[in-house]
Amino acid sequence: MSIVSRGACLRLLALFAASCLSVGISAKPVAFTGATILPISGEPIEDGTLLIEGKTIKAVGAKVRIPRDAETIDVSGKVILPGLVDTHSHVGETAGADRSAPMQPEARVLDSINVRNSGFKRALAGGITTINLMSGSGHLMSGQTIYVKLREGNSIEAIAYKRDDGEVDGGMKMANGTNPIRTAPFPGTRAKSAAIARQLYIDAQEYQKKIELADGDPKKMPERSLAKEALLEVLDGKRIVHFHTHRHDDILTVLRLQEEFGFRVVLHHVSEAHRVANEIAAANVPVSLIMLDSPGGKLEAQYVDGRSAPILEQAGAKVALHTDDWITESRHFLRSAGLAVRAGMSRDEALRSMTINGAEMLDLDDRVGTLEKGKDADFVILSGDPLSVYTRVEQTWVEGVKRFDLDDPDDLAIAEGDFGALVPTGRGHIHDMGEGH
Amino acid sequence: MKFLSVLLLTLAASLALAGDIAVKGETVYTSAGEPIKNGVVIIEGGKITAVGENLEIPDGMKTLEAKVVTPGLIDARTVVGLAGYLNQDHNQDQLEKSAAIQPELRAIDAYNTREPLVQWLREHGITTINTGHGPGEIISGQTMIVKTVGDTVSEAVVRAEAMVASTLGDSALVDSHDKRKSPGTKGKIAAMLRNQLVEAQNYKEKIATADGDDDKPPPPRNLRLETMVRVLDGELPLLVTANRHNDIMTTLRIAEEFDIKIILDGAAESYLLIDEIKESGVSVIIHPQMVRFTGDKENVTYNTARKLTEADIPVAFQSGYEGYVPKTRVVLFEAAMTLPYGMSFEHALNAITINAAKILGVDDRIGSIEVGKDGDLALYDGDPFEWTSHAVGTVIEGKVVSDIKR
Numbered sequence: 001m002s003i004v005s006r007g008a009c010l011r012l013l014a015l016f017a018a019s020c021l022s023v024g025i026s027a028k029p030v031a032f033t034g035a036t037i038l039p040i041s042g043e044p045i046e047d048g049t050l051l052i053e054g055k056t057i058k059a060v061g062a063k064v065r066i067p068r069d070a071e072t073i074d075v076s077g078k079v080i081l082p083g084l085v086d087t088h089s090h091v092g093e094t095a096g097a098d099r100s101a102p103m104q105p106e107a108r109v110l111d112s113i114n115v116r117n118s119g120f121k122r123a124l125a126g127g128i129t130t131i132n133l134m135s136g137s138g139h140l141m142s143g144q145t146i147y148v149k150l151r152e153g154n155s156i157e158a159i160a161y162k163r164d165d166g167e168v169d170g171g172m173k174m175a176n177g178t179n180p181i182r183t184a185p186f187p188g189t190r191a192k193s194a195a196i197a198r199q200l201y202i203d204a205q206e207y208q209k210k211i212e213l214a215d216g217d218p219k220k221m222p223e224r225s226l227a228k229e230a231l232l233e234v235l236d237g238k239r240i241v242h243f244h245t246h247r248h249d250d251i252l253t254v255l256r257l258q259e260e261f262g263f264r265v266v267l268h269h270v271s272e273a274h275r276v277a278n279e280i281a282a283a284n285v286p287v288s289l290i291m292l293d294s295p296g297g298k299l300e301a302q303y304v305d306g307r308s309a310p311i312l313e314q315a316g317a318k319v320a321l322h323t324d325d326w327i328t329e330s331r332h333f334l335r336s337a338g339l340a341v342r343a344g345m346s347r348d349e350a351l352r353s354m355t356i357n358g359a360e361m362l363d364l365d366d367r368v369g370t371l372e373k374g375k376d377a378d379f380v381i382l383s384g385d386p387l388s389v390y391t392r393v394e395q396t397w398v399e400g401v402k403r404f405d406l407d408d409p410d411d412l413a414i415a416e417g418d419f420g421a422l423v424p425t426g427r428g429h430i431h432d433m434g435e436g437h
Numbered sequence: 438m439k440f441l442s443v444l445l446l447t448l449a450a451s452l453a454l455a456g457d458i459a460v461k462g463e464t465v466y467t468s469a470g471e472p473i474k475n476g477v478v479i480i481e482g483g484k485i486t487a488v489g490e491n492l493e494i495p496d497g498m499k500t501l502e503a504k505v506v507t508p509g510l511i512d513a514r515t516v517v518g519l520a521g522y523l524n525q526d527h528n529q530d531q532l533e534k535s536a537a538i539q540p541e542l543r544a545i546d547a548y549n550t551r552e553p554l555v556q557w558l559r560e561h562g563i564t565t566i567n568t569g570h571g572p573g574e575i576i577s578g579q580t581m582i583v584k585t586v587g588d589t590v591s592e593a594v595v596r597a598e599a600m601v602a603s604t605l606g607d608s609a610l611v612d613s614h615d616k617r618k619s620p621g622t623k624g625k626i627a628a629m630l631r632n633q634l635v636e637a638q639n640y641k642e643k644i645a646t647a648d649g650d651d652d653k654p655p656p657p658r659n660l661r662l663e664t665m666v667r668v669l670d671g672e673l674p675l676l677v678t679a680n681r682h683n684d685i686m687t688t689l690r691i692a693e694e695f696d697i698k699i700i701l702d703g704a705a706e707s708y709l710l711i712d713e714i715k716e717s718g719v720s721v722i723i724h725p726q727m728v729r730f731t732g733d734k735e736n737v738t739y740n741t742a743r744k745l746t747e748a749d750i751p752v753a754f755q756s757g758y759e760g761y762v763p764k765t766r767v768v769l770f771e772a773a774m775t776l777p778y779g780m781s782f783e784h785a786l787n788a789i790t791i792n793a794a795k796i797l798g799v800d801d802r803i804g805s806i807e808v809g810k811d812g813d814l815a816l817y818d819g820d821p822f823e824w825t826s827h828a829v830g831t832v833i834e835g836k837v838v839s840d841i842k843r
Contacts, residue, residue: 293727294557296522296764304762326729327762332774338824389773389824416778417738419709422730 029053030400031066034076038386040355041370050080052377055399060371081351081386082371083129083378083398084333085358087288088242088268088322091119091330096135096143096173102186102193103200105234106226107143109135110168113156118414118422120159123330124150124404125415127380127393128323130161130359130368137175137244140187140197144230145242146170147362149378151398161364163238171266171362172234175244176253177300194253201261204231240264240363242288246271246300255283266361268322271304277315286318286361289353290327291339309353310344319349320358331415338387347387354386456483456835459494460814462506468790469805478506480812483834488806501837503829505821507786508806509564509813511793512768513722514580514676514702514755516571518548518555522764531571531758533578537609537620538633540668541660542578544569545597548590554765558756559585560843561769562815562828565595567797571758572604572678572703575620575630579664580676582797584813586838595799600676600700601668603630605691606684607733627687634695637665674698674798676722680705680733689717700796702755705737711748720751720796723788725766726774728757739778746784753793773822785822818842 030052037048039060049064050057059065066072095112097104113133123131129150135142146160147169153159161169176193180186187193207228214220222228233239241263243254251270258265267273267287273280280287291306312319321336323329328336337350345353359369367376381395393415396404404411413421458480465476467488477492478485494500521528530547533539548568549555558566569580580600587593609626611617620626640662647655667673679688680703692699701707701721705728707714714721723742730737745752756766772785794804803811815821816830831839 293763293767293770294522294554294765296554297524297762299523299525301762302523326731329727329729332727335774335824341825342827387825389776389822392777416740417730417736419706419736422735 027054029058029067029070031064031070031072032075032080032381033066033072034074035078035080035381037080037371038082038351039371040082040352041372047076048080050371050379052397052400055377057371057373057375057377059373075381078394079382079384079386079391080371081127081380081382082355082369083376083380083396084127084354085130085320085356085362085364085369086123086128086323086325086330086333087132087266087320087358087361088134088290089119089123089128089131089325089330090134090136091123091131091325092117092133092148093119094133094135097139097141100185102139102180102182102196103141104139104143104227105141105172105200105230107135109133109143109146109170110156110160113146113148115153115156115159119325119330120150121404121411121414122422123325123333124396124398125393125411126323126329126331126333127382127396128330128333129378129380129396129398129403130362130364132171132242132322132362134173134242137173137179138182140174140176140180140193141200142173142175144170144239145173147364149368149376149398150396150403151401152403161367169363171240171242172230173242173244174254177244177246177250178298179244190250190253194257197257198260201231201235201257201263204228204235205261208232208235234263235261237264240266240361242266242268244268246298246304248272248275250300251276252279255279255285258283258285266320269301269324270308271301273308273317274305274311275303277308277311277317280312281315281317286320286357287312288320288322288358288361289340290322290324291336291343292327306339306343308343309340309350310346313345313349318357318360319345319353320361321350321353322358334386334391334393335389338389341387351386456812457481457498458812458832458835458837459498459500460506460816460832461494461500461502462816463504465506465806466508466786467806468508468787469807476506478806478812478814480814480832480835483812483836485806485808485810485812487808501816501830501832503816504819505817505826506806507562507815507817507821508790508804509811509815509831509833510562510769510789511753511797511804512558512563512566512568512756512789513753513793513796514757515558515566515568515765516758517558517566517756517765518550518552518568518583519544519570520554520758520765521549522553522557524761524764531569532573533570534574534615537574537611537617537629538576539574539578539661540576540601540664542570543598544579544581545590545594548581548583548593550587550590550593555585556839557765558767559831559833560828560839560841561767562817562821562831563768564813564815564831564833564838565794565797565799565803567599567755569599570602572602572606573608574604575609575626576633577602577604579673582799584833586833586836595802596797598667598673599797600674601664602676602678602702604678605630605687606678606680606703608678623684623687627691630691631694633665634669634691634697637662637669638695641666641669668697669695671698674700676700676702678702680724680737682706682709684733685710686713689713689719692717692719703734703757705734705741708738708741708744711744711750714745715748715750720753721745722753722755722793722796725755725757725768726771727766739774742775742788743778743780743784746780746788751792751796752788753796754788769821769828773824776822782822
């Protein structure tokens, strides 16, 4: 089904590592015909056609004119969904701040990622194409997150989203509640947690004032501070805060900080969102939820309830779902949408919560999250209804390249597990690389 | 006098009501043959008295209806009730770390019937659990079989002493924080378990040779060895958590050496040893389908349950033990997640009903909808395994114990 067979591509990769990516993308348009297409941006399209060219979607619809030079791939009976967006994951050996301080905005996840970690392949096997890679929640601020696209790549730069200014795109991870409460220099109480965070932002505001007063004069500029530069990006809205929070009062503390400093924020996990759904909706702050199989765990998360999903939906708040991989296995991400529907969320909103809503929370909705003309050709071919347990992810395409194929024995080993298949760097496609064994 | 007779009548009615119920299902899966369309299950006095298509329901009998009815589900290996829903020390009694071998620890002395996670399982249609001491020591203690109801453990219990939980694998090793030195290696784990069994053999021999002879008094009572003698006698199976292929083979080796009844638990790499496990005749309580691939479970697969089942190796599902979140798994969800990987509906359901009952040795009472068995049923508003279906009712011994939509 692939345009340029991956085997061929990878053999080329062995010879011309740098040029393979461009070779892998067909110059010719490709039409996927016969499937039920769920574009998310509109109603489901029966017997639809998805037309892509290079990295981009050219057309989606029931009556798409297929160019004469296009390759046609019959996917009758299948379901096509946009590539899934995971707003919160720890695959790829993410790490940010260390134990030296509770707030380390200068620490970048970027500098920790192992792009060969099998976690990325597991994500593809689950239909995920865009991920917000996050550091942990044991700090008030554990560092800069990074948004990645699961295209083939030998470096983090190769898979990172880039901002308009050319910088690697990502957010800022923050947390409150009990995880960051530790021994000094970490906070010992919730009030102290808030005070430390506020002071840091105030310091950043002071830094910003100095820069403004310098008015371009290098002699008057404050000394460079990596931490404050990152915080200025937060205050400028370039960098969205991804805020780990559980208890209702901690959630409201996040809203209070957000209002004071005006940063853009997404609430993450949000176990007790069901208790403050109206307040969240009124603040117009989006929520990224995790779906769990049972209540309990940490004291502050004991009232976690899947019904947060429908309650937030009814309150008018925007909801995405996330894996928090390894909390939820990336290969089973679609199940989270199923559980949200089980808890009472509408089917349409559950599908949006896996795609466009998450894309909006990462500021990537102009590129991904729906199947629309001009957007990245990131999509998943499913054997059936995305919300059914019987459905398999059969193929995952990223920017016009097939990145996961259930018919490929190595991809199957990732999808189902096998002896040695999931060790951290995976066994991947070694034998395809012409090394022989 | 009239008042008293009314009272007696009311009492009689409520007694009859307790344990008398009819349940209608558009589809009734019995785990004992073909599904029944428009099936009816009649339960009287807590036992199933009739099951069939469009059966007549006795006048005035309380009747429930659901799209799908299955036998009450069985979780073949859990720690729920010993492990509570909070991951705080005071709420976690599934593992005693003071010694490597403590078979005398009874589950009945640590089970909290009012634990919210027991309720959570019950609300999803799970009516029986084999719960007790978790993996993590060579012998961590006993398990017991209980129904997921009852204010006291006496009301819940099906079998107070069901199995002896053992671990042959990484989690049984001491770590650098332990004051104990052993077991520090896998060789030592096996040696310690074998020593324990030999000691039990000697103890049993002393009891046998004493046999009323005043010159040879029986050895003093010893709870630990008494329990191990019951293992030697096959009265209590040894439930051995072993995940790596070499640990599974060690388990089979020791079972053969001492001719003891074992049940494999976890068995992450069992797909590498289908022939060996089949030949041994051992049953497998397989790891939760969605278990994380960490430590000695790093080679876990999603098709192991299917492969074992296709080889006719008896398989049941478990919720296992979770240290973080979700605080318990739910066997309904675990069995469901075998379906995309090729397990048949029937096999998946059997693994949480009749096959689990057989492995636990309680299939004379539970595990299928058949006349004479306990009136334990689970009701669903659609395919029970679909993510978007709901459990809508649970019946234990004819009593509605949950009517919440989950």
